[in-house]
């Protein structure tokens with residue numbers, strides 16, 4: 344089987360050193376077999392191990408190979424859907440449970456970093472930047488909504504105040520969340536993997552789950568081995584493929600791209616983001632950016648179909664970066680890469696169980712850095728017999744993409760075009 348390595352990215356180039364993890368060979372027995380070593384799988388494994396479970400993690404490539412090792416590194420709390428919209432769909436009681444959990448993922452990440460001494464360049468502070476008065480109005484109502492659920496740390500910023508934290512005239516205002524922030528995402532995943540192993544968990548890389556025997560005694564097969572487990576947690580997200588066919592029709596992998604500049608001088612870096620917060624704008628197809636630990640600007644934007652090679656990615660994302668920061672026109676781009684996240688029609692996570700012993704969480708459609716850490720806690724809770732918070736997600740309604748699998752990509756491209764027009768027209 345070919346060895347699958349990290350894509351060429353700034354994160355892979357600046358990853359903390361890690362041990363090689365062996366491919367699974369032969370048969371093992373465990374309490375829980377976790378499929379996928381991204382944040383969902385690692386967070387689940389860590390919470391389970393802390394609660395006395397025996398855990399084996401199977402990773403098709405390497406720890407953090409998927410979105411968890413490629414993302415913008417932004418710790419953005421809450422969900423990809425407003426809580427009042429969720430409330431109208433599921434009622435006040437379930438919305439209260441979900442609303443109460445909306446800022447928990449960011450807390451879990453900070454607890455993990457502190458408890459396991461993970462070196463991943465954590466910085467506090469995330470900005471939601473408004474490009475229009477309409478978007479500013481939306482932020483004002485979002486702040487009021489979150490305050491209803493006890494999340495009172497958000498600060499609205501007018502045009503003058505946001506100019507103090509983002510060196511551009513692009514925004515009419517914004518909202519600052521000091522419980523948001525940013526991290527080196529791959530180093531967070533690698534640190535969590537080391538924590539899993541420090542508690543006796545086993546991680547096999549280059550070990551894709553290729554088949555699951557379902558039933559009372561489930562078995563997960565890899566090309567050279569088998570894992571017998573009491574429970575299986577499916578955490579392969581956008582990279583899962585067809586392993587669990589019933590999950591595929593209600594979610595769709597989407598590509599998004601990121602570029603990284605050469606290291607900037609301290610003065611230039613400070614002129615862009617004087618307080619070192621991360622920023623995402625309020626467009627549906629949003630731009631997001633932040634400084635790295637070594638003063639590069641990482642900039643991601645939109646959902647781009649078909650962009651695959653780095654020069655193509657730079658051609659698409661660089662103009663977006665220069666629109667916000669024209670002062671970077673002579674700066675070189677050192678890295679460009681792509682990654683997949685998983686979209687659902689409702690933009691809410693797809694969570695649930697299949698039979699008595701297979702559990703899954705995927706498809707958070709953005710804001711996944713925080714949600715996936717919460718998901719790990721919820722999956723561990725439900726395996727310990729506490730289902731209430733897990734079920735608040737598991738009972739959210741999900742619908743297949745119109746046209747089925749075959750038409751998912753064109754449908755979504757049309758959707759992306761529609762929302763781009765909405766963003767452009769400010770409606």
Ligand SMILES: Cc1cc2nc3c(=O)[nH]c(=O)nc-3n(C[C@H](O)[C@H](O)[C@H](O)COP(=O)(O)OP(=O)(O)OC[C@H]3O[C@@H](n4cnc5c(N)ncnc54)[C@H](O)[C@@H]3O)c2cc1C
Nearest residue numbers: 379381382383403409410411414415552579682710711712
């Ligand atoms: C470019 C990019 C930028 C993003 N920026 C942000 C951001 O700034 N903030 C934010 O909140 N969110 C962001 N996201 C989303 C966020 O990264 C994801 O939601 C989150 O990392 C998903 O974690 P996961 O563990 O569920 O999936 P992944 O990290 O994709 O992990 C899944 C893992 O499962 C493995 N796998 C799949 N199938 C199998 C199998 N059959 N057997 C074994 N292993 C398997 C894969 O190899 C992979 O390692 C971004 C995503 C991308 C792609």
